[in-house]
Amino acid sequence: MTFDRDEAEVLVGRSWRGLVSRSWPRSLAGQAIALQVIVIAVIVMIGSALALVDARQDGDEAARQQVVSIATALADAPSTASAIQSGRATEILQPVTEAVRTNTDIAFITIMSPDAIRFTHTDPRQIGGKYLGTIAPALRGETFTEVYTGTLGPSIRAVVPVLDPDGDVVGLVSAGITQQTLAQRWREQIPAIVVVGLGALAVSLLGVWAIRRRLLRQTHGLAPDELRVMYEHHDAILHSVSEGLVVLDGDRVAIVNDEARRLLGLPPGTISPSDLPAFLHDHDPGVRDEVHVTDDRVLVVNRSTVRGSDADRSDDRPTSKRSEVVTIRDRTELQGALGELSSLQVLTDSLRAQAHEAANKLHAVITMVEMGRPEDAVTFATEELALSQRLVDRLSADVGEPALVALLLGKTAQADERGIALTVTEDTHLPTTSAATAHLPLSAQEIVTVLGNLVDNAMDACDRDDPWVEVTVTSDDDELVIRVADSGAGMDADAFERAMQRGYSTKSDVNHHGLGLALVAQVVKRHGGTLTADVTYGSVVTVTVPVVTS
Structure with missing residues (x-):
């Protein structure tokens, strides 16, 4: 079997490339160190050669000065x-x-x-x-x-x-x-230059070896292609995951994915700590399912410390320098669904309570008839029906929004079942026509959210010895006012401010345990309104939302 010259050159080239490929280090650390060794060796050789040339030039110059000095001394x-x-x-x-x-x-x-x-x-x-x-x-x-x-x-x-x-x-x-x-003098300097060059090379190689160890620890011995693939996958995952992800490295923001930017309303480009919301400013790892309410979202936050290298695992690092991963889930839509479910649950509870009460009253009517007192049975039934009907008629006449009427009726029944006197004041009035209702600054769902949460909070906070809650809802051409008072002690200014900013929940029922007032504040702030609290004839919380005219 014979080869022409071109084929032989190709085979030799392939063999050489294969040999280089097999002998070349695989890991990034190995390749980096190999390149550094080559560069250092070349630099040392060039430096040594330049040192020899410089030594020769210096020797010639010194010789000139010597012979000039000797000749001048003799001539003079x-x-x-x-x-x-x-x-x-x-x-x-x-x-x-x-x-x-x-x-x-x-x-x-x-x-x-x-x-x-x-x-x-x-x-x-x-x-x-x-x-x-x-x-x-x-x-x-x-x-x-x-x-x-x-x-x-x-x-x-x-x-x-x-x-x-x-x-x-x-x-x-x-x-x-x-x-x-x-030349003899110059050659006598070669050993010293070689020793210095070898010493520099040895010190450089020692430093390169230390760098190699550190690179191996930090890259885990991965090859450049593996690191590239890992980075591409990492970047793709960051952009595709449906949860917000923020990595905090001490006092800087290392990573923010697209979903986190959307949920937190962050600008494009590099993010500084000042761009993050207040609840991310403190190092607080270990938090699980912490609920935070922003201006327009309900977010569930989890935080954990980054476990990387041995240095990162050390507890000796200052708290402000430790890294942590923050994951953020959007529960705004879920919270809205839970709010609607809560309204239905209130209505269900109201119907259940009314059915229970109606059964009791029906037994009383039947018993009166069996006792031969039909006239008293008719009077008793008529008075109870008239009382309930008057409340329904008054609310239907004064409040044009059916969802709000249903909410008030449900909350009244719920309060009655809990032994709380819930009163809808005579001042309560909302537009009854569809055109006028359309100009309200809050939608029906938002009104239900605001009033429902305020009434729930009031029923939870009222005085157990004298439990009462009072509700007033009014609207005119300028503003919508929702006022809920109860017999409780109320909150001081600091506690009220904290309650408006965020809520916490580690239970499945995220509609309670601190979220109510924060959700109210979210709605009010979104529409440019105000939320105030004071203690006068009771603990009074007032929501005022201006009417925006187009």
Whole structure:
């Protein structure tokens, strides 16, 4: 079986990619650390190379400064000019230059005449020969350096003029260091640079290892694709769940899903703690089925602490820094249904009580007939019927809304059964025509909600020794007034304010135990009305709702 060149390259490429894929870390932490190790290794190698280049440049510069200093010192010495002018330059200066060269560890020191004839040299055989190199700038009185290949090989050298007292150039001094010597000095620094580079690499790898451990704990060893899928599913779930979800991380809002924004009336974009309703401002985990009434909704709230990493599980974290998950369910529609069911239950209880009372009265009438007193039986039955009919007739005449009439009749029967005197005052009056009823600021259901809850609260709060409740409902062109008084002690201003803001319930019957007044306040606030309480002839709660004219 044979392969052409292209097929072989494809197979080699696939094999290489497969090898890289198998050897490449799977987890996000592993991949992040592998990339960091590669980057750090490249940086250390580049840094070491730059350090070597810099060391070489520094060595060359230091060599230039050294040879300039040595040549200048010899050229400026008066003995040098005197020796040249005496004609005994080699005899006097050769020992001096060799001593200086040996002590300074440079390659050569050459003193020459202005026409470049050597007086001194490292190799005595070169004395008297021609100096190899540039001397023109020195003959002009300048000090300069150059790289030149002489008898000892390539070198960095400096040439300095020797001046007599009159300022004339009588000779030249050249000092130099061979590049071979400089390379040796440079190579001697390589081990130190390598040790520093390896030390930096080791410290970096130690830090990377610590980061890897932390990443593994925080990502649970998941691969990037797994984290991406998890995030996409997480985001999809947040947007699709029918419950509101808010995640509070200390003093910031970490997550708010679409349903929570709708239920809490939050704006789009980033949410700050100040945007949340008051009942979410405090860290209060462990709450179950807590009922809160907002301006237009009845919400059931559950709160629990986030159990994440070991650090998050620690109870040492300040309360304000702990995280919690808040779930919110909308019970507005359910509350409305429960309100209607409660009204039907009141009506059922009223009918049951009336049936029970009617049975008692029927027994009394039958007994009177059996006793041979039919006239008394007729009188008794007629008076009871007239009494009930008068209440029905009065309410039907004064209150045009059938639902409200049914509510008042039911509450009257319920109060009578509980031994409470419930009175609908003579001031009670609502429009009886359909057109006038349509202009009431509250709908029939809202009136039933407001009045039903106020009467329930009043019957629960009235004095047991003298139980009575008084109801007044009036309306004119400007406002609707609903007033309920009872014989109870009433509430102070703070308690009344708290009762209007929210209610609590851990029982299935969420229509009681604190929700009543909050639901009333919700309706009143929605229509721009007022809800007040005072203690005068009894505990009096008054609802005033303005009539909005179109």
